[in-house]
Amino acid sequence: MESRSSSQRTLRVLHIAAWYPTPAHPVAGVFILEHVRATALYANVAVVYAERNRRIGFKPHISDSLEHEIRTLRISYPRLPFPKSAFLSYAWSILAAYRYLRSRRFKPDIIHAHVWYAGAAGLLLARLHRRPLLVTEHASVFPRRLLKPRHQRIARKVFHSCHRVCPVSEYLAKYIREIAPHSRITVVPNVIDTTLFTPTEAPPAPPQTTKRILVVALLSPIKGINHLLDALAQLRTKRTDFVLDILGDGPARSDLELQTARLGLADVVRFHGLKSKAEVAAFMRECSFLVHPSLCETFGIAPIEALSIGKPVLATTVGIFPEIVTPDCGLLVPPGDTQALAAAVDRMLDHHAEFNVLGAAAALRNKFSRETVGHRYTELYHEALTAQENAPSGPFLRALSAIRAAFRNLKGATRTWARILARLRGATTRDELSLCLSACIDLCDRLFHPAEVRNPRCALPCTVRDTSKSVVFRIRPGSDDIYSVLPRREGPVETAIFDLLGLSDTFVDVGANVGYYTVLAAKRVGPMGHVIAVEAFPDTANSLKTNLALNCLNNVRIVQAAAWSESGRRRTFHFQPGHWGQVTLCANETSESSVQSPATVPTERLDDICAAVPHIRVLKLDIEGAEYEALKGAAATLAKTQRVVLECSNDEEAIMDLLRRHGFRIQRLPFSTYIQADK
Structure with a gap:
């Protein structure tokens, strides 16, 4: 799958956030979270946020969780x-991180950092x-000119070296x-959240004698709220028909x-503290106008x-x-000018109802929506990948890159074999010897074929057992079966399946x-x-x-067919001999350089396969790119399924839309491109 072009698959994007919401500071970096959620509409994303603790050492602590349906790594280092x-x-x-x-099969295509640091x-x-880098800049240290000279040199190096710098406004771009x-x-x-911040459909309220002024801001000196209070004190000498909510x-x-x-x-200014976005929207609907004296x-x-x-x-200004604040939408005053601010508030109190804001509201919601921002970033991601693919490189750089890739390949394979030998044992002494010799043969083979990226293969036949689960498996010679039966290799997927599955339940394993x-x-x-x-x-x-017989299991029905949208057809699939765990139903997505063998197999709809089953507790699909075709023939099956766990190798948006139409709630699993859908 790695050979597919970036335009044919869902990109994987790693966001590195200098600021991010935390339980102690829930609004810190919330705008970065919104950027991440925007890109998550079009890409498979993960976020890394690191905070330093008071310890001294080398090993950081990594917490891996799903927040807002986004894989989030919080690091205490x-x-x-x-x-x-x-x-x-x-x-x-x-x-x-x-x-x-x-190590958990999330290999980013793009590095997207937020803030120069x-x-x-x-x-x-x-x-x-060798990944493209984008940097979104939010920091006010540039217009305030607070960066030290050495930090300016670092920022300059970052901005000149990355593929694209994305300041959040032209104002900030000027200083960059x-x-x-x-x-x-x-x-x-x-x-902005266009589901919350939209005009109310209720009829306008009758004019009130007391006007409500609203401020929404972090209460820091740079926000200029002290100037607003001074302006209101001046205004209080001539009128008292207002209150201020902060x-x-x-x-x-x-x-x-x-x-x-x-x-x-104190009788007209009220401090309400932190509020949720929904509460902020409610305050805005009730106010007469908003003041932002930053x-x-x-x-x-x-x-x-x-x-x-x-x-x-x-x-x-x-x-x-x-x-954005045109004469139809409001007023602008110089920053820090208390007299001008007092005069503008006085005018707004008298004429706030005369502004025609609704004409610009729809255009603003479109310009700043998650969909628009996410689509713009996706265009920049593809542009960066195309530029990297077309970038010239000399023989030295190509050789260095090849050596580096070979070292990473060998290092990763060594770690995987170490996990295999730690978690699996040969059923007999001969099997144990075959397993160890296969590890040596596979690692030596990688030295002679450093560019080949593949799963570990067992050169010799053997039977292995997982002592923790009391199960045994027969491994075919020259195959990657050993990798397919590695315990807890897909930890979150295994948890999603077995935390719901219990005695007397029904489990359907598509792509067994x-x-x-x-x-x-x-x-x-x-x-x-x-x-x-x-x-x-x-x-x-x-x-x-063979594996079912070795484990003496009689409660399994094997269906030797390809799950598809239609029954009774025959499909020709392509695969590389020995790579049974990487067989794909989509021949055009495999590596062009690999030697492929065709195989023609019958198709059958999941609705036909599961027709006699009244209820399915868990349905698992992992068929390397054909999941959507299988689900198109599974309407009745989905109606009686409680949980679906599947890998979205292709057609991610179409799969999610189909599952939502059948009443499923979807969340991403923190492993590869798997999702979990529950009713």
């Missing part, structure tokens, strides 16, 4: 035991593994060009509360959310605001191969349960029968 090692510690933790993902680690990663004039810049804005929290909150009391505004802003999401709802905005999941499931469901194993290829089906 120690400080290296030598001075001035802050960046080295951070970069070391990012490299550890990358190795962790690769993460971009520096991303550049190191991109150079080591000052530091890195030769960088390739494309502005990609922040994202949503948010931050280091300046206590100072702002003291200032409010000192100015005698002194410096690279973007500013709250004014765009307010405009998308249909509320006028009073903002300062920083960031993106001059681009030599029967690893079939054998374990047959033991789990017991004699009163039922397992259906679908395996199309005759030699593999015979091996499956």
Whole structure:
């Protein structure tokens, strides 16, 4: 599958976030999360976020979980035991996360860093593994000119070396060009949630005598809220028909509360603290207008959310605001000008209902939606991959790349064989010797064929046993069966199947191969349960029968056919002899350089296969790219299935849409391209 062009498959993108929401700081870096969610609409993504702890050492702790249906790696890393090692510690933790993902079959096509500091680690990663790098810049240190000279040099190197720099506004892009004039810049804005921030369909409320002013911001000095309080104190001497609601929290909150009391505004200014996005949208619908008095802003999401709802905005002339706050939508004032701010608030209180915001709201929602931003990033990803494929390289670089690839290949194979020998034992002394000799033969073969990327192969026939599960498997000579029966190789997939499967249940294994999941499931469901194993290829089906006999299992029905959208047809498939675990139904997606052998097998619909089964607890599909074709012939089967676990090798969006139409809720599993769908 690795040989498919980037336009023919779902890209894998690794996001490296310098800031990201945490339980202690739930809004920190939330705009980066929105960028990640936008790219997840079109790509298979994972996020790495690293925080330093107080320990000293070398080994970071990696937490791997699904958050917002996105694979998220949170790293707690120690400080290296030598001075001035802050960046080295951070970069070391990012490299550890990358190795962790690769060991679990997530091999990124693109490195996407957020903020220059993460971009520096991303550049190191991109150079080591020959991956394109994109950097999205959010930081306000560039317009505020707070970067130290050495940090400016690092940022310049990152921006000049990456494929594309994506500042979130033209305002920020102007300052990036000052530091890195030769960088390739494309502005990609922040994202708003268009499902929440949309105009209300209710009739407009009658005019109120007391106008509600709203501020949504991190309470820090740079947001200029102290200037707004001073302006309201001036305004209070001439009118009292307003209240101010402040949503948010931050280091300046206590100072702002003291200032409010000192100015005698405690009866009209209310601090509400942090609110969810849904609560923010509700406040915006109830307000008269929003004020954003920031002194410096690279973007500013709250004014765009307010405009998308249909509320006028009073903002300062920083960031993106001059681009979006037109005379029809609100007013602009210079940052830090209390007199101008007081006059603008006075005017807004009298004329806020006269602004025609709804005309621009639809265009803003389209421009800043997840779909638009995600599609733009996807275009840049494909552009980066195409540029890398077409980039010229000399013989030295090609040789160095080949040596590096061969070393990685051999290193990965050695680790895999170490896991195999630790978790599996030969059933007899002769089998144990055959297993060890096969490991030596396979590793030596890789030295002579360093460019070949494949699963481990057993050169000699043997029978292996997994003592932890009391099961045995027969391994064909010259095949990759040993890799298919490696315990916990697909840990999250195994958990998704067996945490639901119980006694007397029914399990359907489509793409059973030599029967690893079939054998374990047959033991789990017991004699009163039922397992259906679908395996199309005759030699593999015979091996499956052998393994069922070795484990004395009689509750399994083997269907020797290819699950397809129609029954009674014959399909010609292609495979490389010995690579039984990588057989694909899509011949055009296998490596053009591999020697392939055709095999013609009958097809059968899953609805016909499972017609006599009243209820299916778990349905597993792994047929290397033909999952969508199998599901098109499984409408009745899906109606009686509680959980589906499948690998989306192709047609991911079509598969998810089909499953949703049948009432399934979908979540990604933190392994390869597998998903889990539950009713």
